[in-house]
Amino acid sequence: MFEAIAFYLFATLTIVMFTITVMTSQALYAITAMAAGMIFISAFFFILGADFLGAIQIIVYTGAVMALYAFGMMFFDTTRDVVEKRTSPQIVFVLGVLAAVMVVVIFVSPIVSNNIQALYPIQEGVGNSQAVGMVLFTKYLVPFELAAVMLLVAMIGGIILAGKKMDKSLTLMAEEEIGSMDESFEPQEGGH
Amino acid sequence: MDVAFIIETIVKIVVILLVFSALAGLGTYFERKVLAFMQRRLGPMHVGPFGLLQVAADGIKLFTKEDIIPQNVVKSIFKIAPVITAATAFMASAAIPFWPQFTVMGYTVHPIVADINVGILYVLGVMAIGLYGPLLGGMASANKWSLISAARSAAVFISYEVITGLSLLAPLMMVGSLSLIDINNYQAGGITNWIVWSQPVAFILFWIAAFAETGRTPFHLVANDHEIIDGFGTEYSGMRWGLFFIGEYANMFFISFVIAIIFLGGFGDGTIAGAIQLLLKVAFFFFFFLWTRAAWPDVRPDQLMWLCWKVLMPIAVINIVITGIVMMF
Numbered sequence: 001m002f003e004a005i006a007f008y009l010f011a012t013l014t015i016v017m018f019t020i021t022v023m024t025s026q027a028l029y030a031i032t033a034m035a036a037g038m039i040f041i042s043a044f045f046f047i048l049g050a051d052f053l054g055a056i057q058i059i060v061y062t063g064a065v066m067a068l069y070a071f072g073m074m075f076f077d078t079t080r081d082v083v084e085k086r087t088s089p090q091i092v093f094v095l096g097v098l099a100a101v102m103v104v105v106i107f108v109s110p111i112v113s114n115n116i117q118a119l120y121p122i123q124e125g126v127g128n129s130q131a132v133g134m135v136l137f138t139k140y141l142v143p144f145e146l147a148a149v150m151l152l153v154a155m156i157g158g159i160i161l162a163g164k165k166m167d168k169s170l171t172l173m174a175e176e177e178i179g180s181m182d183e184s185f186e187p188q189e190g191g192h
Numbered sequence: 193m194d195v196a197f198i199i200e201t202i203v204k205i206v207v208i209l210l211v212f213s214a215l216a217g218l219g220t221y222f223e224r225k226v227l228a229f230m231q232r233r234l235g236p237m238h239v240g241p242f243g244l245l246q247v248a249a250d251g252i253k254l255f256t257k258e259d260i261i262p263q264n265v266v267k268s269i270f271k272i273a274p275v276i277t278a279a280t281a282f283m284a285s286a287a288i289p290f291w292p293q294f295t296v297m298g299y300t301v302h303p304i305v306a307d308i309n310v311g312i313l314y315v316l317g318v319m320a321i322g323l324y325g326p327l328l329g330g331m332a333s334a335n336k337w338s339l340i341s342a343a344r345s346a347a348v349f350i351s352y353e354v355i356t357g358l359s360l361l362a363p364l365m366m367v368g369s370l371s372l373i374d375i376n377n378y379q380a381g382g383i384t385n386w387i388v389w390s391q392p393v394a395f396i397l398f399w400i401a402a403f404a405e406t407g408r409t410p411f412h413l414v415a416n417d418h419e420i421i422d423g424f425g426t427e428y429s430g431m432r433w434g435l436f437f438i439g440e441y442a443n444m445f446f447i448s449f450v451i452a453i454i455f456l457g458g459f460g461d462g463t464i465a466g467a468i469q470l471l472l473k474v475a476f477f478f479f480f481f482l483w484t485r486a487a488w489p490d491v492r493p494d495q496l497m498w499l500c501w502k503v504l505m506p507i508a509v510i511n512i513v514i515t516g517i518v519m520m521f
Contacts, residue, residue, distance in 0.1 A: 028266050028331055039321065046308075052370075055313035062320050063353060069327060070346045079266055079334045127309045129370055171494055 003047055010043040028078040035065040052129040204305050208285055216441035217247045223482050230486035257430035264334035265427065273332060273424075274432045277325030277439030284318040285446050287311040289373050289453065291470070292462030304373070311372040312364070315450060316356055319405060322439060323349045326407075326414050326424040329436070333427035341423030344493050345414045351500035352404035352411075358508035359397035362515040363387045363454060372450070376458035388455040393511045395455045397504055402447045404496070406440060409485035413493050448477035 017037035021030050038061035045054030072078055086092065126134070136144050221236065221244065228235030236243030261267060288311075291303035308314060323345055330342025364370060366387065367378045379385045388395045404411040415423035425433055452458060452473035460466030491499070 026266065028269050028328075032269055032328060035324065051308045051310045052313070055310045055317050058317040059313065059320065062317065062324070063350070066323075066327070066346055066349050069331070070343070073331065073339070073343055073346070078331050079264060127369065129310060169494065171492070 006043065006047055010040050010047075013037075014040045025081045025084060026078075027072050027076045027082050031065060031068050031072050034068070035061065038065060050128060052132050200301070201305060204303070205286075208290070208305065209282060212282065212285065212442050212445060213438060215445055216438045217251060219441040219444065219478070220250065220437065221247045222478070223485070226479065226482040227486050230483070251434075254431050254434035259430045259432060262333065262427050266332040269328050269332040270427075271432070273325050273329035274428065274435035274439070275325075276328065277322050278435040278442070279439075280318050280322040280325075281439040281442040281446065284315045284322070285442075287314045287372065288446060288449050289376065289459070290449065291467050292459045307371070307373060310370045312360065312370050312375070312450070312454070315372070315446070316360075319443060319446070320349070320353060322443060325436060325439060329428065330424035333424070335427050337420040337422075337426050338424050340420050341414050341426075345424070347493055347497060348404055348407075348411065348414060351497050352401045355397055355401040355500055355504045355508060356405065358505065358512060359394045359401060360454070361508075362394045362512050363391045365512070365515055365519060366390065372453050372458075376453050376460075379457040380461045382460070383457065386455065386457045391455070391511075391515070393507060395451075397508050397511070398455070399451060400504065402451060403481070403484070404500075406443045406447055406481070408444070408481050410488050410491055411496055412485075412490050413496065416490055444478060444481050445474065448474040448481075451477055 014037050017033045017040060020033035021037065024030050024033070039058055042054040042057035042061075045051070045057060076082055224246075225235040225243075236246035239245040239249050261270065286305040287308055289302075289304040289307075293300055293302045295301070326345040327342050327349075330338040330340075330345065363375075367375050369375065369378075375387075379387060403409070407414050413419075415425055420426075425436055428436070449470075452470055456473050457469075458466075459470040
């Protein structure tokens with residue numbers, strides 16, 4: 001009974017949160033609703049007994065959405081509504097419906113054709129995180145390592161793109177030094 | 193799932209809520225007294241014996257103050273932000289074993305609300321959500337100081353979270369479990385079995401990260417009074433402002449419990465002596481938070497990021513590699 005109550009509660013909350021994310025024109029509402037929705041999803045993992053995945057869902061998405069807030073802070077005045085430029089509502093509607101139908105088909109077709117089978121039986125006497133580790137480092141070792149290499153490439157790329165003048169600190173420099181450092185970067189009259 | 197279990201869980205939740213809300217209030221009193229003695233003052237001393245009732249006076253003041261919602265703020269986010277800080281602090285405590293199990297009238301009580309087998313991940317993950325309070329409060333109030341504070345809290349979050357995770361990895365590799373009770377039982381053999389002796393580097397790193405996690409003084413840049421007024425709290429008044437403080441002080445207590453359990457043996461073998469030792473360790477870590485505030489200046493945001501990414505993270509990674517090599521051979 002508790003599982004059913006918890007499931008319907010969190011299902012409703014998740015759907016409401018993601019609806020707000022899509023419908024609102026206020027950037028702060030959108031990001032906050034998305035963070036809340038992501039955290040509510042972790043409840044499903046806890047209900048299913050996958051504690052490890054639930055905790056990871058919380059940790060990963062709080063960090064990931066925090067980066068979105070940083071972008072929101074830089075791009076918008078978050079206390080105002082964002083005015084969107086909609087040239088053709090019909091095209092937006094058609095594309096949106098098509099995308100939604102496609103996602104449903106992708107996820108439903110294996111269930112309809114009964115192709116989902118649990119190949120790895122649940123091991124008795126093994127904790128949740130150990131079970132995840134065993135599958136991750138045996139059956140899914142290659143995808144796991146590939147993902148790790150891709151993340152490493154992304155990280156190195158990020159460092160190279162962002163870290164052109166990492167040895168210099170703008171905070172510790174005098175105004176003239178900053179001006180002479182880069183011709184394209186000119187501080188405004190009167191400094192800060 | 194029987195009725196006794198449900199009643200027991202509800203009682204535990206209520207007890208933890210009451211005890212730690214009261215402790216959070218008392219924490220402000222301890223902080224003022226400790227800071228005062230270190231600065232050769234007397235601190236609160238007029239209200240009640242030794243100024244103890246100052247806590248009650250502050251509470252009444254906060255509860256009865258007008259709750260002002262300024263113009264131009266994003267109302268619902270502004271209202272919910274302090275609740276996030278306070279609520280997540282208490283939610284995180286669900287997986288912390290506060291005391292060894294004991295028997296009352298033939299009924300064994302486990303003083304932990306939910307003994308999930310990924311305890312430490314859950315505690316740190318939910319504690320991390322607590323930083324959404326300052327972030328949302330800062331972004332929702334139409335105030336430049338608050339916005340700077342929100343930007344800082346995002347930067348602090350991204351920096352310290354790496355250190356917390358990486359520094360914990362090495363002790364967790366030794367224990368082989370994420371449950372705080374398993375970690376405690378691993379060190380049940382007495383003072384020589386404490387993880388701090390085999391993982392001193394991880395201990396120091398985690399301790400430093402705990403200061404960033406709770407936003408205490410060397411890393412108090414989210415609400416640095418002399419730079420950005422009160423940061424995210426500038427526009428808040430009354431109980432909403434108080435909720436931020438309850439969250440902060442409750443977090444200090446809970447992170448002290450976590451440090452004591454992971455590195456300093458926790459409640460040991462589960463006797464009364466072990467339980468009292470755990471409380472003493474927690475009291476020491478709480479005192480250390482106050483001590484640091486009296487003794488150290490604040491760092492700048494860029495210094496914090498430099499420290500986290502260029503100093504602490506490489507040390508944590510090297511610590512993990514060395515632990516792995518030692519465990520392998």
